[in-house]
Amino acid sequence: MSNKFKMIVKGDEADESIRLADLVDQLNALKQALNQVDASLGGGKASDLYYRVTKITMNSPATFEVEAVSRSGKVAQGRKVVSKLSRDIQSVMSGKRPKDSDLDLMESYKALVRPMQRHVMEVSFQFEKQHVQLPRNLDIKVDDILGPDQVERGSMVGSLDVLDIHNRRNMFKVYPVVGPKSIKCSFNREMLPQAIAGINHFVQITGLLHFKKAEKFPHLIKVDSIEILPEKSDARPLASLRGIAPDAYGGLVSTEYVEKVRNGEW
Template sequence: MDESRISLTIVPSGGDEGSVLVSDFLKQVDALKKLVGYASRTNTVEARIVGLSMNSPASVEIEAFNASNNAAVPVGAFFHDVYNVVEKAATPINLEREVFDTIKDFASVVGKGVNSTIIVAAGNEIKFDIIAKDRIDGIFGQDYSRHGTADGMLEAVNIHGKINNCALYPLVGPKRISCRFEEHLFKKIKPALGKYVMIEGILKYRWREKFPHAADIHKIDVLPSWDEQPSFEDILGMASNATHGEASEEFVKARRYGW
């Protein structure tokens, strides 16, 4: 069994005489390509079409391969997890939110022009029909909020109609955090525009996401620019007695392994 190959069969609602919209076909192929890309955390996995049938039902065979060396990549374990999501309403802990979103997106075309879709990977037959679609919709957990802080570049302030929105662009984590601020904070928001800041407030998280996607700002502080940061020469020797006379190597070892 070739664990790098995945087949996709799309069954139209009209049976053998039915047809599939190009938009539905492309949406499912694109979603399958994304799923293949999520199959490995260590390699950049791409997908290529190695088989195509235009008869009804339409079918496509895809091979997963390593983009750096063109070698085939086994994806059986990953699609076994996808099978458990679709067929058993499971939520494997190793699957991140983006995988569930893509599975949901893949299933979204079922019910109108598409009667069902079947993915076969490494012996797992994964059937997407109306029942599976409802099952997938039901597994998503609740989004949540908590008090916290986040830092990043502040941009895109919009105060039209007192909407009071802005965007935070962190160096790590999410590409963008959509923020809302109270009217009284505008005097602090305005001079912070285009600068690196620390916000504090209610951070909003989607189910299974590690980083916030939105925030209600209660406090904002402009952080020092890189030019204002101390150099290594500035901090050299500023805590000369930190180890109380013990050699720095022994000091670090004791704290690294002493517990």
């Protein structure tokens, strides 16, 4: 498999031209999918790849030739990313979950067809001699593969960041100490002061945890409460407890007290 491929996009304007906003969204979706594929191949850690457009043809339809390039000159990684992108898309189209595909990667495949809900008529890829046209319902296929949410009440601890209240979204992300890179959190408008206060702090988020089948960790929390946890600098050191209860041993020194406990005399 080559480290190059083509993306073909047809708009619904005259001569199949594309609206600028839709083209930007389509290219961003492609970039996000490529980054997620790269990270999945590295066990969650991205490599040194970047992606460059080596050729653009606007002679209806618009065609973009994309190359995966390694800063260290390792061509193999770019080939692996392009190959996995091709295999994964075809797996999703056939209703199967691709190997080593976490929730973020699956969500990035949904985003590839989001512009088709507006003014993009068709999106397809050319991998060497193989032409793959994305179905308009690729996002539904992803949802069917992931299955419905399983919901349970619980809590997660992590750092609160990326607060978004635009158009009343009322969302933020929590970055857990263990588990997934981040979890989306939805909250009521009345909790905005607590959400703002929690930014860049470790918090305990309690609420309804939404899981996908075969996933160990939630992808969404509908928040009931936000508790800001004390910073390490706020915690009292053990040394500060010295002398806090001088009469705890009934007038005995600690060694005498322990000896009496061991002998069953207390």
